[in-house]
Structure formats: C-alpha cells, structure tokens
Amino acid sequence: MMTVGSGPLGAKLVLGVSPPSTTDYFVDSVSGADNNPGTSPRTAWKSLDKTNATTFHPGDRILLKSGSVWTGQLWPKGSGSADQPIIIDKYGGNAKPIINGAGEEDAVEYRIVKDFMDALGKRRRQIAGTLSGGEQQMVSLARGLILNPSLIVADELSLGLAPLMVDAVFDGLARARAQGVTIVLIEQFVHRALAFADDCAVISRGRTVWSGPAGEAKDEVLRRYLGAAAA
Secondary structure, eight states: OOEEETTTTTEEEEOOOOOOOOEEEEOOOOTTOSOOOOOSGOOBBOOOOHHTSSSSSSTTTTEETTEEEESSSSSEEEEEEEESOOOEEEEESOOOEEOOOOOOOBOOOOOOOOGGGGGGGGGGTTTGGGEEEEEEHHHHHHHHHHHSSSEEEEEEEETTOOHHHHHHHHHHHHHHHHHTOOOEEEEEEEHHHHHHHHHEEEETTTEEEEEEGGGGGOOHHHHHHHOOOOO
C-alpha cells in the first residue's frame, strides 16, 4: 500500500507493509477428510499423517478438534520464529484432543525445553550467535533435545558456565536420561559427573586406563589418574 498526499508543507509519502500471511489448519478425527484444504472447521483434515506431511510456516496454527482422538505421533514440519511461533492448539469446545502414542514415548515430538532454560528467558529474541559462550551451550543442548535423540555426547557442556547454568545443564541431561536417552558425558566437574553417571571410564593419552561402575571410582582412582586435586 502506498499513499501520496500534498498539503501546506509539501508532499508526504506513507508506506504500509502488509503483515506476513499466516494460516490456521484444522484437524478433525471424526468429520475431517485428508483431501480437504484443512483451512476451516468445515474443511478440516482427518489424520495426523496429513498434518505430518505438511510444512508449516511462522505464525501458522495447527488446531485439533476438541474431543477428537488419534493414534500415532504428531510431528509437524517447518519452523516458527521468535515473534511468530507455530502454535498447536484446540478448537470447537473445552474437551482436550487426545493423541495416543501407540507405544511411543511421546505422542508430540516437540520437546518443551523452556522449563530448564529460564536463565535465557530475557534473551529469547536475541540472535544465538551474539550470546555468551555459556548461553550458546544452553542453546546447543536445547537444540539437541528437540531432535528427540537416542544418544547425546555432552563434551564439556559446563565449560564457562555460571553455577546456575551448570545446574540447568545437568537438570536437562537428567531429564533426557529419564526419557531413555543415552548420555556420553565428558566433564571437568569430576565429582558431579560421577554422581550423575552409571559407568565411568578414565582416559589418559588416548587410552582407557580404568573403567567400571561410577560408584566404584573412589578417591584412590581419581587421585591416581586425575591428581590429588580431583580427589
């Protein structure tokens, strides 16, 4: 949109930029059909497969019919932005839609990592590359968890972090482990790593010089291979 006007002070130019378009997509397990466009309650999709096959854009909303029940996984494609996230919500009533995971651990594959990233809350609109080194470590861990991994290699994630963020890192790793994720932890905080781990390996100059249950890595093992300060 462009408007040009004139007045006593001369010409004026007003430029307007239309906001980026967003789309609401409706999914109804009873009355929907996957050959519908999905963009209104009357033309809702039916299955999660149709939803998972669609690439969504910033500001789009995926609206599940209240009271509907699906079996499977909701795994949307696409990415939102800080100002325009992709939103998953319900429509058409107060009853919650239900997704039965069919034996999978999580029916919805989007991990909620905000609860252990509160320390970064004030920086959520900041470009990740401009964060401090410690804050970037937190973002890296969050990205890893979002991908629903079976294995995480945490190589000195606590390096350079403030104590509060070290706690957040270990809390995040503990939650991942509780969900069945295998953690390979390379860590400078020896005692904390041993308290976290099930098994321990001490590597010196590229060789494993001791391995066993973490509970058996007593002071003499730490002193022998890592020095008196570690013990």
